[in-house]
Amino acid sequence: MxxxxxxxxxxxxxxxxxxxxxxxxxxxxxxxxxxxxxxxxxxxxxxxxxxxxxxxxxxxxxxxxxxxxxxxxxxxxxxxxxxxxxxxxxxxxxxxxxxxxxxxxxxxxxxxxxxxxxxxxxxxxxxxxxxxxxxxxxATAAAHLTERTMVEAVADDTQRLLALNEIYVGQRGHQTARYRLTAPGAAAEAQASSGILVGTGTGATGWCHSAWLERQSTLRLPEPSAPAVGWFVREAWPSPVTGTSQVQGLFDASEQLALTVESDRLVAFGDGVESDALQLSWGQTVRIRVAAQRLRLLS
Structure with missing residues (x-):
């Protein structure tokens, strides 16, 4: 039955x-x-x-x-x-x-x-x-469904986080975060900033759009269904030991952004929900990428 x-x-x-x-x-x-x-x-x-x-x-x-x-x-x-x-x-x-x-x-x-x-x-x-x-x-429901890209963060201790709009990595209180960033196609760079945003095309109208505007970026942010994400470093601080050469970019489903923690503790949370966060300690690496899972929205 x-x-x-x-x-x-x-x-x-x-x-x-x-x-x-x-x-x-x-x-x-x-x-x-x-x-x-x-x-x-x-x-x-x-x-x-x-x-x-x-x-x-x-x-x-x-x-x-x-x-x-x-x-x-x-x-x-x-x-x-x-x-x-x-x-x-x-x-x-x-x-x-x-x-x-x-x-x-x-x-x-x-x-x-x-x-x-x-x-x-x-x-x-x-x-x-x-x-x-x-x-x-x-039976024809699939023809009316729009699939929207999601983003995920996976830590080296198997913690995993999914988000539809964006993932933030940084200090819980948004103070200075220290970490080593490895962007697709670039060498690793030590950075100090108020955190990193990695957002989908759906999130490109929200928090990531704010970062895009403040930086007067010329990046073309992805569409909601595109298998790609954009990323922005917030308020990167140059110093003798930290750089600012890698502060924004795009990557697709074949690439990822890696961040190794160089602070006592950082967090990663999605879609603004700080109560559901990955807890990241010194030396841990978190990798952020396009998720295999997608939102199927009836349009």
Whole structure:
């Protein structure tokens, strides 16, 4: 007997829910925001829009299909099945948060609050979900899926990290990091900087784009589906023992960037999630490369 498809609904707590969890009551939350010249009414309105979007999406799932829900904080403990259809309701960043835990499942991004998100990853509205689920489970689904490149960091002690946008390597507090960098086709160089960013085409509109702008770089950053990544050294510092000749570049799936730690401790984290980081100690080497895993996004 063939099991009915399972839809996994991914969401995160709203700002309103986080305020209530922190302050204990609506009145205390309102007082806290008022002291910062903000109104709880606007936060509550966005909360209601998100709940309405979640309800509409849940209502669009066929009654004979299986379903499950997972909050962002629980993604690292949730077991996705190969046949799942993943529906992410929220911001673009929530798709990136979920991507690292997937293994090829189709993803549908739903914008819960149009006008507040860039919409690059949450491209659809709740009213479209019924049709999107039909497309995602059809035999022709592959024709409607866009595969986006991901990046991975692998340490020499087998620690591994995946990211959809970018990976940062440096000090946890973004102070000066010391390391030896080996870029594709170049000799190793000792450097002191505020860290390194390695980003995909999806991340080229975010943190890496900021580094690209500040440097007035002429690099042509990759497209989201291109099997290539760009990298930038942030605020490299020249000294008698550290250089600045290797501060940016591109490499493809056949190459990698290697970094050997020359500080007491560095970290590597992906997509801005500092709580899920590789811990790197003196002498360890981490290699960053295009990941074999890709995000399959229903467009």
């Amino acid at each position: 063939t099991l009915a498809p399972r839809v996994v609904l991914v969401h995160r707590r709203t700002e309103y829910e986080e305020l209530l969890a922190t302050h204990g009551s609506r009145g205390q939350a309102a007082f806290f925001l008022a002291a910062r010249d903000r109104s709880l009414d606007e936060v509550e309105q966005r909360h209601r829009r998100t709940l309405a979007a979640l309800a509409e999406v849940a209502g669009a799932i066929p009654l004979d299909w299986r379903r499950s829900r997972v909050e962002r904080a629980d993604l690292d403990r949730f077991l996705f099945a190969p046949q799942d259809v993943v529906v992410v309701v929220g911001q673009d960043g929530l798709v990136a948060n979920a991507a690292k835990y997937l293994s090829g499942q189709p993803v549908i991004g739903i914008d819960a609050d149009p006008g507040r998100n860039a919409g690059g990853l949450v491209q659809h509205r709740p009213a479209e979900v019924a049709e999107l689920l039909r497309v995602a489970t059809a």
